[in-house]
Amino acid sequence: MTKIKSIWIDNFKSLVDFKLEFTAFNCLVGLNGSGKSTVLHALDFLSQLMRGNLDEWLKVRHWAKDDISSKLTRKSNIEFKVVIESGPLGEIIWSGSLNRSKLRCTQEEITIRGTCFLRVEEGYLFLTGLFKYNELPKSYKVVWDY
Numbered sequence: 001m002t003k004i005k006s007i008w009i010d011n012f013k014s015l016v017d018f019k020l021e022f023t024a025f026n027c028l029v030g031l032n033g034s035g036k037s038t039v040l041h042a043l044d045f046l047s048q049l050m051r052g053n054l055d056e057w058l059k060v061r062h063w064a065k066d067d068i069s070s071k072l073t074r075k076s077n078i079e080f081k082v083v084i085e086s087g088p089l090g091e092i093i094w095s096g097s098l099n100r101s102k103l104r105c106t107q108e109e110i111t112i113r114g115t116c117f118l119r120v121e122e123g124y125l126f127l128t129g130l131f132k133y134n135e136l137p138k139s140y141k142v143v144w145d146y
C-alpha cells in the first residue's frame with residue numbers, strides 16, 4: 001500500500017521548519033489560531049503543487065501569492081519534503097523549493113530508494129538512471145521551460 005509517511009514544510013503561512021509524521025491515526029488538537037487548519041492547508045497545497053495548478057488554488061481561496069509564505073521569516077521560497085512509502089518502489093522522497101512569485105519550483109528532486117532520478121535546478125531538468133528506456137543516456141539534461 002502506498003502512503004505518505006511524513007511531510008516537512010518551511011515558510012508556509014505559520015508553519016516554519018514544520019514536520020509531521022503520519023501514523024495510523026493523527027489528531028490535530030490546539031487553541032484557535034494555533035495552526036490546525038494551516039496544517040490541512042499545507043497538505044492541500046502540496047497535493048495541488050503536485051498537480052501543478054497553484055494559480056487556480058489561490059484564486060478559489062482569495063489568497064494572493066504573498067499570503068502563503070510566512071510572515072515569521074524573511075525567506076521568500078517555500079521549501080518542502082514529502083516521504084512516501086510505496087509498496088513496490090520502496091521509499092520515495094519528493095522535495096523542493098517553490099518560488100512564490102513564479103509559483104514554480106526552482107529546485108525539485110525525486111529520490112526513489114536512495115537514488116535521485118529527477119532533479120530540477122536553475123532552469124535545468126536532470127534525469128538520471130532508473131529509466132527502463134535503454135535509449136536514454138545515463139544523465140539527461142533538458143532546459144526547463146519557464
Ligand SMILES: Nc1ncnc2c1ncn2[C@@H]1O[C@H](COP(=O)(O)OP(=O)(O)O)[C@@H](O)[C@H]1O
Nearest residue numbers: 013014032033034035036037038069070071072
Ligand atoms: N502568512 C502567515 N504567516 C504567519 N502566520 C500566519 C500567516 N497566515 C496566518 N497566520 C497565523 O496562523 C494562524 C492561523 O491558524 P489556523 O490554522 O487558522 O488555526 P486553527 O485552525 O488552529 O484555529 C493564526 O494565528 C494566524 O495569525
Ligand SMILES: [Mg+2]
Nearest residue numbers: 033036037038
Ligand atoms: Mg481552523
